[in-house]
Amino acid sequence: MHLTILGGGGFRVPLVYGALLRDRGEGRVTRVTLHDLDAARLDAIARVLRDQAVAARAEGAPDAPEVRVTTDLDDALRGADFVFSAIRVGGLAGRAADERVALDEGVLGQETVGAGGIAYGLRTVPVAVDIARRVARLAPDAWVINFTNPAGLVTEAMSRHLGSRVIGICDSPVGLARRVARTLQVHDPAAARADYVGLNHLGWLRGLYVDDRDVLPELFADEARLTSFEEGRLFGADWLRALGSVPNEYLHYYYFNREAVTAYRQAKQTRGAFLRDQQARFYEELAAGPHRAPSGAAWQTWDRTRAEREATYMAENREAAGAGERAADDLESGGYEYVALALMRAVARDERTTLILNVRNATPDRPGGRVLDVLDEAAVVEVPCTVDASGARPAAVSQLVGHEAGLVAAVKAVERCVLDAAESGSARDAVKAFALHPLVDSVQVARRLLAGYRDAHPGLGYLRER
Secondary structure (H helix, E strand, O other), rough: OEEOOOOOOOHHHHHHHHHHOOOOOOOOOOOEEEEEOOOOHHHHHHHHHHHHHHHHHHOOOOOOOOOEEOOOOOHHOOOEEEEEEEOOOOOHHHHHHHHHHHHHOOOOOOOOOOHHHHHHHHHHHHHHHHHHHHHHHHOOOOEEEEOOOOOHHHHHHHHHHHHHHHEOOOOOHHHHHHHHHHOOOOOHHHHHHHEEEEOOOOOEEEEEOOOOOOOOOHHHHHHHHHOOOOOHHHHHHHHHHHHEEEEEEHHHHHOHHHHHHHHHHHHOOOHHHHHHHHHHHHHHHOOOOOHHHHOOHHHHHHHHHHHHHHHOOOOOOOOHOOOOOOOOOOOOOOEEEEEHHHHHHHHHHOOOOEEOOOOOOEOOOOOOOEEOOOOOOOOOEEEEEEEEEOOOEEOOOOOOOHHHHHHHHHHHHHHHHHHHHHHHHHHHHHHHHHHHOOOOOHHHHHHHHHHHHHHOOOOHHHHOOO
């Protein structure tokens, strides 16, 4: 199989390649094409992958997938069986600007939530749509696995051109279900059925079933267990019991917005600025004397940088919640690379599995039916799916009610405004997206946000008053 990785010069690519190296089944990926606009970044990541391949061979792994690099998008797409999209339009400097413009207005600037997520979406959707059109033309039989943020929004934009052949993935729901199962000492966490429902970075674990028995109530009944894992420390036992579910960690930005904004404004650096500087150091270190570096040095540099990145994840939120440092178990990779590999194996080898994915809100076995009644069929939602050679089919989940249904409907309406703005080039639609978001409290603030983002990002010049 041939896998193309868009954003192939990105820092997290070695996670995907590492999962491929550990795959020993038939029909494994034998060729990987890395595409990026930055040739120097491609070279740096290719060196890390070479170190990984050498280490894998020493441990008796099968032949490592061949790696080639290209800055030509059309060349990268031709012949691909799977396309893994992990692009970042505007780079980490763009993310840092998204955060700063929002914080200057006193609102959240996180890259996928609130004003920052809207700005990122306005930059990214036109590029993602162009990629989808090229895939449809150059690799019509390929499956697209989207990890580009905001993942749900971008997947929905691409689905308008690729239909069900684009599937969004995220490691947050997988990590949440795994932590809860581990906390409850479930013997086989992989066999537990998660009733998880919502949008990307806006979902709730509403049940965890072992042999058709929901064990989640046991978690709420045990104070020590309830506060022993990341989400329990982040949200607090009382609030989790009040909700009757365990929210995705990103809902901390909604439930504790004022505290999160204050912590971000008081921080020495925003998360985006930290990652921008950290990864600049990483690429500079690899660019310095590559021929003098000992074997394995590129991998070691990458792994050291990754560990620092994981340890500081959502640090401001943990500080605001008084949750302390991340536990050792929570420093494990969230596992998006394993989700991507499981998804590819299920489709390519017809190995049926269940994964939490971003897919259209339609029920293939019931024409006109919807997984979530609160949204239309074309909306991309994040729910458990059965995956095989025919693709991903959403499973039945409990319906959202009350504030959960209202919040999901409101945020989806904002996403639709972003899609309208990206398609029409209308600044009015962009202002509407900012103004209608639950975390932006004024139309005037929305107008200033758009003005600030247009100043910061020349690429948003396509948005005009209409």
